[in-house]
Amino acid sequence: MPAVRLRTRDFILPYFVVGGKDKKEVIKNFPGVFRFSFDRLIKEADACLKLGLDKILLFGVPEKKDDLGSAAYEENSIVAQAVREVKKEFPCMVVMTDVCLCAYTTHGHCGVLKPGLDCRIDSRRTLDALTKMAVRHAEAGADWVAPSAMAKKQVAAIRAALDKNGFKKTKILGYSAKFASNFYGPFRQAADSAPAFGDRSGYQLDCGDTKAALNEIGADIKEGADMAMVKPALSYLDIVRLAKQKFGFPLAAYNVSGEYAFVKYGAKTGLWDEKKMVFEVLTSIKRAGADWIITYHAKDVARS
Numbered sequence: 001m002p003a004v005r006l007r008t009r010d011f012i013l014p015y016f017v018v019g020g021k022d023k024k025e026v027i028k029n030f031p032g033v034f035r036f037s038f039d040r041l042i043k044e045a046d047a048c049l050k051l052g053l054d055k056i057l058l059f060g061v062p063e064k065k066d067d068l069g070s071a072a073y074e075e076n077s078i079v080a081q082a083v084r085e086v087k088k089e090f091p092c093m094v095v096m097t098d099v100c101l102c103a104y105t106t107h108g109h110c111g112v113l114k115p116g117l118d119c120r121i122d123s124r125r126t127l128d129a130l131t132k133m134a135v136r137h138a139e140a141g142a143d144w145v146a147p148s149a150m151a152k153k154q155v156a157a158i159r160a161a162l163d164k165n166g167f168k169k170t171k172i173l174g175y176s177a178k179f180a181s182n183f184y185g186p187f188r189q190a191a192d193s194a195p196a197f198g199d200r201s202g203y204q205l206d207c208g209d210t211k212a213a214l215n216e217i218g219a220d221i222k223e224g225a226d227m228a229m230v231k232p233a234l235s236y237l238d239i240v241r242l243a244k245q246k247f248g249f250p251l252a253a254y255n256v257s258g259e260y261a262f263v264k265y266g267a268k269t270g271l272w273d274e275k276k277m278v279f280e281v282l283t284s285i286k287r288a289g290a291d292w293i294i295t296y297h298a299k300d301v302a303r304s
């Protein structure tokens with residue numbers, strides 16, 4: 001077996017997008033990651049392409065939230081605008097969008113909730129919202145939509161809605177095996193998306209459950225995903241390997257915000273060399289079987 005090599009083209013760099021102009025907001029406990037307004041995002045996209053990074057994943061951070069997450073699927077949603085701007089300037093950039101309600105709902109859960117405080121997802125209304133959101137992104141020119149709400153049958157519903165609206169070519173990256181993890185801390189600050197009550201264990205996977213993870217991946221493939229994902233990456237590399245062996249299907253792994261923060265803070269304290277650590281971490285993800293890696297380190301690696 002040949003040794004694994006990292007390639008810049010295998011990385012996807014996440015971005016948080018806010019409204020307004022000339023904004024580059026610092027995010028507490030998320031060193032080196034910012035919230036950008038559209039104009040600044042264009043400059044970022046330009047810098048990425050110059051480094052050979054041609055894939056970005058956009059997360060919207062809206063100004064207003066409500067119980068239904070309606071800012072996620074309104075006509076000119078923050079992400080739709082961002083996609084339009086980037087694609088207009090750089091048609092060759094592969095633009096991917098996160099499709100989930102947690103940053104848009106007042107309660108911070110990933111779907112529309114049934115009444116009550118026990119965080120049960122209203123499946124019909126959630127799928128309705130997610131499909132509208134995906135179609136909005138596709139209309140704006142997104143190449144890929146990435147549903148991450150862990151709503152049952154979300155991939156099938158989104159595929160059908162995209163096809164019906166004439167977006168047969170828009171691809172779907174399913175966040176198939178998404179675990180209820182402690183590694184999402186910095187992200188939740190970035191997107192202001194921590195649940196206001198309860199947790200996500202009702203719809204995200206239990207950390208010890210390999211079978212459920214493989215079932216979810218199998219289901220997304222059947223429902224029409226073009227690529228599946230395991231998230232987080234590092235504590236779940238066995239799942240990445242098993243999924244690759246079992247399905248032989250294109251697979252991404254998300255080197256999430258908490259994993260990134262470990263490396264950054266350790267390097268800041270002098271515990272290790274950041275560059276070498278990043279290289280080792282990303283190589284291990286690739287070695288486990290990930291084709292693409294979503295990582296906040298992407299620009300740093302591409303630069304070195």
Ligand code: PBG
Pocket residue numbers: 098100102110148149183184185186187188193200255256257258
């Ligand atoms: C939203 C979503 C989350 C991440 C990506 N999409 C967080 C969550 O489930 O709370 C986390 C990514 C990261 O930590 O970098 N559903």
